Amino acid sequence: MFYREAGDFKTSYVEDSQTFPLRLDRRAYYVLLAVAFGVVPLFINDYWANAVFVPFLIYAIAALGLNILTGYCGQVSLGTGGFMAVGAYSVYKLMTAFPDVSIVIHILLAGLITAGVGLLFGLPSLRIKGFYLAVATLAAQFFLVWLFNKVPWFYNYSASGQISAPERTVLGHAVTGPNTTAAAKYLICLTLLFALAWLARNLTRGAFGRKWMAIRDMDIAAEIIGVNPLTAKLSAFAVSSFYIGVAGALLFSVYLGAAEVGEAFGIQKSFLVLFMVIIGGLGSIFGSFAGAAFMVLLPVLLKNVLVGQLGWATDLAAHIELMIVGGLIVTFLIVEPHGLAQLWRLTKEKLRLWPFPH
Amino acid sequence: MLDAGRTETLLEVNNIEVIYNHVILVLKGVSLTVPKGGITALLGGNGAGKTTTLKAISSLLRSERGEVTKGSILYRGQRVQDLDPAELVRMGVIQVMEGRHCFEHLTIEENLLTGAYTRSDKGQIAADLEMVYSYFPRLKERRRSQAGYTSGGEQQMCAIGRALMSRPETILLDEPSMGLAPQLVEQIFEIVRAVNENEGVTFLLAEQNTNVALRYAHYGYILESGRVVMDGPAAELRENPDVKEFYLGMSDKGRKSYREVRSYRRRKRWLG
């Protein structure tokens, strides 16, 4: 009854293809933006920033990137960890080589470098499909990790091969290094996420998005109606890697501050981001957010409840946490295989009909 | 010809409602009865709900996230709507799905043999295989090809042949004529009639080719947007003026040319 589209007429095609066609949704979105940019930074503390918000924002960027590749273009990739490493090491090299250039530029450049690497590893996708491709992308994952671990130039010849981010500022506020405030970390990640999500939305709603989706849904038919699979797939790999590279750069420089490739960008990272995308909803911008939120928040929440509230031993809690996360993943898939985004859509469809059942 | 009133009812669908994805209501109270040993046709336009009805009966709905929310489906008087599709096959109900659904990596022959999955009488299976090949010589030529690489019509034959291989009591046929060359369409319906008359197999078929369907069926139901709007013995339906006009494409002057259709725009709209 309250949630409806009646009376919400569209009089132009521009209006009709808005991101949030319903007025109510649109308002909710503006309120959310205002809160995210205006209110949260005032109250955020280190714990909320580091345990919840910053990882969520960064993973949301990575999830957006992978969603473009896997969700929109249908190419399952398990190389995310490796590509994030490319972003991280690029930004590290840039930061240390050109200390005077703005970190924001470095981060974007890191994204571009990753896009190039992604393009390279995307080449086999022209021949290899489905799970074969997924497994093949692991070659990128393992090779890149090995490379960054092996070639001392990448870690500036430090004794242990660890890289650590020196302090860099944006508009006079430190955004990397130990003196960064929670709000600064949060804001830089939020701003980048906002911008990138907006770009992703634009890309996916237009010609590129349709090319990708056509390839995803039926690559042969797509080719016959005029989509060049080479450019479609490679552009998806490039854009996706750009996002993932930016996420990797942020993860290292803003969030972790120090990283070691095998540990921070190992295969489990690839899987983690893939979970986010699938749980959130393949081919959905909102889904990338929802999935990232789910996979970042749930463990923190469970840990807080099981250990903090119930006072269980940490190992019991950790085991049970694994079981719960696994169980929830399965449950969600059973309830709605197309992810949180679809669940949300269906709920809205029901809401629109409410109080009538159908 | 069989008279529905006189023979035993094999399958009974009572006022079922089907919802997909918990929100999309597709069938709004469909009831029908299929007599044992009869050929019953389910007619209706695109999206009328024919396929959905058949899937509801064969329990395949659940795998499409659809669900029978009201009403009941009885087979031999027993409630079957919560059964596993495999159990239903063992009870003797098999469905030929719309859009062929062959196992594309299996050869034609392997496809046919999976039809006999529930059976164990080796010798008889071999004989039936030959029977199917005699119905569809084209399949015999292509028996070693992977089904995925055969033509549309060949796949359709394969799907029908596969169902015959299970020696069912009832076959649910979804659009058997689709994509088949005209003489094959006749042939398929001849096969349907032969199997029906010789072996007493009951048929429920959804078909767009109303013309042929009504020539071979005993009884027909016409579905429109999820409801049964008309039913009756096939011969009567064939004579019904509305059916004639909209489903058989006959005007008063016999079959009208498709070229002429252009001049009159969808009269049915006004007729309601």
Next chain:
Amino acid sequence: MPEQMLFATEAALNGLMAGVMYSLVALGFVLIFKASGIFNYAQGVMALFAALTLVGIQTGQIPFSHLINAIFGTDLHHFGWELPAIVAIVLTGLVMILLAVLIERIVLKHLINQEPIILFMATIGLAYFLEGFGDLMWGSDIKKLDVGLPQGINETIDRVTYDAFGYGFFIDNLDIVATVVAGLLVLTLSLFSQYTKYGRALRAVADDHQAALSVGISLRFIWILVWSIAGIVALVAGIMWGAKSGVQFSLSLIALKALPVLMLGGFTSIPGAIVGGLIIGMGEKLFEFFVGPMIGGATENWFAYVLALVFLVFRPQGLFGERIIERV
């Protein structure tokens, strides 16, 4: 240099053996993929779980003792028995079958006709769950698995080759056992899938769930069947790898060594799993032997994948995989 050749041969032989060990894991993947198109990410965790259960049963550990102790303040550890290996193995086999039944009941049944990636994801959920469950049940300490498999250098081969070439080859007894076991498994499973009607049904299910249902193939039965077999294959892999490295969490990571094997051999081919294993094993060891020293070593992980990738570019379905049908 002949000595170099000898060394290379030894490396290659050991590579073949290592490859067999990978194949054991890959085999489980293949079975499930073949039967349902499911890429079972949980295969590695199943091997871990099987090995944990085996040790637990054999040494009479009380399951969930940690949890029970935490809740009730008791101090339970062991039942106090030591079972003969064979009994424990049989019991564990039964547990794996039970697990297959439960997985079908609780998870797969609800996911009929879903896209492969969704099913893949579900198996990841399963892997998480099993990992937590296994640890909760049996504890996360390292356990020694001892079912009496021989280990260490095979003296005969060492001696014979020494007499022949002046350099004794090192072949691990455990690897020899693994090779024999893997050979038997591959043979039985190939026969099963080739010559029984279930074999055909498996492939039918993998192609089209709905159509399989419509001809009366009970997905539930087929799934329970293959997941049970895969569970038992996982047990075998768990025993072999557990004997090698002890039973603890990292055992589940052997799945990662199996993936390139799978890819190279083809996801749907049982013999492919073994041939792929041999190629990968030998390839990575030889590469490490010849090229590794030049570029700093530890190349095995990525080399296996790159090797498989190169193969795939020429044969996108792997060596023995079913041709990918592309038609409109």
Next chain:
Amino acid sequence: DLMIPNLSYRTGPYAANGVPYADGFTDYFTLLNERDGGIGGEKVVVTECETAYNTEKGVECYEATKGQGALVYNPLSTGITYQLIPKVTADNIPLYTPGYGRTSAANGKVFANVFNYPANYWDGASIIIKDILNRNGGDISGKKIALVYHNSAYGKEPIRTLEELAKKHGFELTLLPVDHPGQEQKSQWLQIRRERPDYVIMYGWGVMNAVAIQEAVNIRYPMDQFYGIWWSGSENDVLPAGEGANGYRMISFHGTGSDYPVYQDLKKYVYDAGKAAGDGSNPGNVLYSRGMYAAMVIAEAIRTAQELAGHSNVTPAEVRDGFEALNLTEERLAELGLPGFSQPIQASCEDHGGPGTAMIFQWDAAAKKWNPASDWLASDSEIIDPLIAEDSAAFAAENGIAERCN
């Protein structure tokens, strides 16, 4: 109360090692609480936080606990340590990383908040070489030594040191990386079998250790020429290889076994009282002892801090000062029920790295225990000090840190 977070890992690939360490750590504080009513009258609250050896969870644990007044961190992971170094410095909380972490943190002039006494990775490498020297009458030129290492930041740590030592003593160094998790090491060990290095040194962690020892047994590599750093020498690592592991050498900066008097108290106040952290199977083993060692040093540092501050409820900053002023003497160790357990430590503003001494132990497979096989050995500061100076200077330059202690 004194809040001491325990960033432990009882799950994940390294759980088997994380558990005994965490148990020893916790049990020692339980003992202090039960027997002495805490430290200086203040109860110690040990808050465990599970990291699963994962750096991101480590950060989350850090943030979650630091707000609760955490006094000192000991994450038992080189990766997490690297991440925490800048953070603890900004938050002025001490970070104690005995025998792991960033080696150059021994330089207090640059790393104000990090302490890694009594010994670090480079000391470890140097001491192993020293033992080898001792066994060879001081001359190992021309010998071949292989390093089998965990292919991660941690495993790579000793390489530079060993290279320097190789130059100095004229031995030949072979590097053999093993990727995580390290279940498959055939190539590495075949190479060892072919090249027959005179000694093998291992820097491993987790399952890699056990597999390496098993492989060494398989190729019949002489166990007493096989050395493990302290993280590669726990019961977990040698037991699976059974008899074969007899004679394996391990280096440690503290004693092992439950013969120390403190165990009587532990038994009385902790184990028998049902307050033990784990399942009771670990006391006395190497990693348990090391956890206990870390706890003991932290307790002593807090005690020192309390003395310096003149009040018992110390702040993290005061505990940092306590670490810097720590003077752990042999007498004090004896008092604590740990006579001869380790070497004395006298920390200072410059020296956060301690004496750099350790001892070689050898595995007795029949008795299932570690026997001392050397005296306390000191590392070669001639090699190590310049390396530390160089590395910390680089860090200081990169991060714009001015040297302290002038």
Next chain:
Amino acid sequence: MTDMTEGYTTADGRRIGPVLMDLRNITLRFGGVEAIKNISFDIREGEIRAIIGPNGAGKSSMLNVISGFYHPQEGEVWFRGRKRPPMKPYEVARQGIARTFQNIALFEGMSVLDNIMTGRLTLMKTGMLSQAVWWGRAQREEVAHREKVERIIDFLEIQSIRKTPVGRLPYGLKKRVELARALAAEPKLLLLDEPMAGMNVEEKEDMCRFILDVNDEFGTTIALIEHDMGVVMDLSDRVVVMDYGKKIGDGTPDEIRNNQDVIDAYLGVSHD
């Protein structure tokens, strides 16, 4: 029919132009199977050209050759008076050849509108950067194309399902959407593979109307495979008949209707 290179005018006054697509001696083999055996025929500008034949005759394969998906082992394809070098399917599409598929090949994950918009991909030119920024060029282009697509939607009377995901549509509507997608590409040559399979008479009438209108209003050349002889005979200007990969007839509907080879191989009794 008089052969005139410059075309001719039909009985109902439509202008048929010169040869647009000329297939010369095409032979296509799959391993051992010879799906097309040395077939030649042409398609003239503005004409409706039907391809008929029994199942497995090679009709769909022929369309696949034209659209560049299969590459014949022998023979030449001439398009607009020029010999076509071997091309990727998407390059063929960009030359102005669009098609529909026998087994519907819509993009199931997208809405009807998006599916039809994909038809215009070959005509959209904005680069990735302006796409990402959206405001300005990309939006203008999008709106311009949307307007064109809306005209097709109106034309095919599928306004009400514009935003529906195609996966939910019944078979017949899917076929219509596929036609819309092909039309959206504004092709010179439109290839239709059994566009009316699975439709009842009324729906076929609609489809026919659309096809005729497309041909009329946009002057689009159409090649059509269909098994409904009524449709074929009424709509097409010329018919080519295939059997077992061979051409057994080529001519006007009337000629074909009376061609004995065709009657034997395909039509069986005359259908009217």
